[in-house]
Amino acid sequence: MTRKITIALDCMGGDNAPKSVIDGVKLASNEFKGEVKFLLFGDKSKIEDLIGKNRIKSEYEIIHTDDIVLPDEKPSIAIRKNRKSSMALAIEAVKSGEADASVSAGNTGALMALSKIILRTLPGISRPALIQLMPNTNKSCTALLDMGANIDCDYMNLCQFAVMGVSYYDALMSKEMPSVALLNIGSEETKGDDAIRDAAGFLKESKLSKNFVGFVEGNDILTGKVDVVVADGFAGNVSLKSIEGTSKVFSKFLKEMYSSNIFTKIGYLFVRNKLNKIKETLNPEKYNGAMLIGLNGISIKSHGNANGVSFYHAIKNTVSLVKSNINDKITTLINELEN
């Protein structure tokens, strides 16, 4: 029998918490019944109310907390003031080994700060990074990191991000030799700042030389030209937000177009199936759950505005990450990097 996986959940973080979290747990418990146990951190009476009469089908335990991290709390304050919050205690459960991973939809800055200070970085990793999969037009996914944890990075940070990205992609997509590239503003060797050029030089001569394919630009991320795109947290965040913003604009245009008159409404009926397929492919809910990668333990950030369905996907992605032994992969690869 395989060991049961335990997931610690911050039930109080996010715009729609705790409802979104409990809804997500209910959906996940149908799928992972018997396989996953949930530790629910937060306001016990609220959580019990939400669970209601429809018992959750998986094993679970409620750990009452009075404190929560506010959405606008500064990270530096949160790590001093909120150590007994639902967010902090969920991460502490990972640290102590009671849980295999934690998930929170709360304050991103506080979550990163608490995760770093509680879990600490893996040996050989200087800084953790935020990583997530995005759908691409090559019928697969692209992993992007760092999505905003570190605004200034030196070349070795970027090389370590490459190691973490490759390990993550292998873990989630079962691809042993994912390709990896550095985000730049041109493909020529002379482009970019010193950190990017030095990282390229290092990776070319490293254990990752076969994975490393050079530079890509912002328009290459969604095409699936490479499996893993590495950037500092500023460029990564700008790129992610630009992609998200443009997607929203197109969705809005289409929605307005189809609802604008009787002809377009009829037109919609002819393409509804195809359009739903595209929506399903791009569905951001499915890709919910960014990992703060590079720590001694798995800490997952759900979108702050997640509903029950997208929180369920964050749990599902977390289960896959736990099963994949991702941190073992990173540790092995980081030790070999310079050989």
Add this chain to the structure above:
Amino acid sequence: MTRKITIALDCMGGDNAPKSVIDGVKLASNEFKGEVKFLLFGDKSKIEDLIGKNRIKSEYEIIHTDDIVLPDEKPSIAIRKNRKSSMALAIEAVKSGEADASVSAGNTGALMALSKIILRTLPGISRPALIQLMPNTNKSCTALLDMGANIDCDYMNLCQFAVMGVSYYDALMSKEMPSVALLNIGSEETKGDDAIRDAAGFLKESKLSKNFVGFVEGNDILTGKVDVVVADGFAGNVSLKSIEGTSKVFSKFLKEMYSSNIFTKIGYLFVRNKLNKIKETLNPEKYNGAMLIGLNGISIKSHGNANGVSFYHAIKNTVSLVKSNINDKITTLINELEN
């Protein structure tokens, strides 16, 4: 009578040159007949062949050049080797006062280097930047700079970009008090690196204090939340390319969807008019022509893959810029910045 505007064109730069350039000139000459004179730099016999029997309706002059800047020429080489190229001589015509502006679809790096060395920066401006308008969902346009001319910028570079962006927006969109923001990875004051935070601090106390609205993120660019978005050339380029890439993905999805079967083809007919309106709004051809702003003269970069129609739009946008006296606006505002 208003003075005739003279535009110097590098007829040999770009994937489809010289045909795209001459096609663009023919279209523009219908519109600006009598108002604009063209100086055509490049291979005289090729240009004459393309002009053919259908004479161009505007006044024009062909200046033969043997040398052209190759697409992969390094900027550092181009400024030494290609000083008699069609690109360099078009810019020299601006410098000498023979032309009011130059347009080229050639090698971007070489164009920036040649423009900088020939035209030099305006008094009070340390570095020029690439700026362009993009359509937004607020039924207007957003100007983004720097789109890739400078990868590392200090706070004063960013403040000068803000001055140039505001002047550009006023010039092209006739809005006296455009709003301007710095591209960042969050709206809180603590976000970003020193350069961005210091620029924000400076702008708040400067002559631009009424224009300056703080930080925006990558997803705010297309919504028209602000008129002018300022970034260093790395983040600006990453954002621009990410937006372009995402737009292409959506266009491809829609094209494939509508052409996939008889039902979707019928569905297309019901929305064709609306869809064409959206296409017209977003049409990248209309927004062709990025200005290398901050120089003693107007140097415009057309998309490298421009066809005749988009080159025509680059010419049209150039004429507007010449008429607007943009450099006078910049000079006035930069002198007042610290007061």
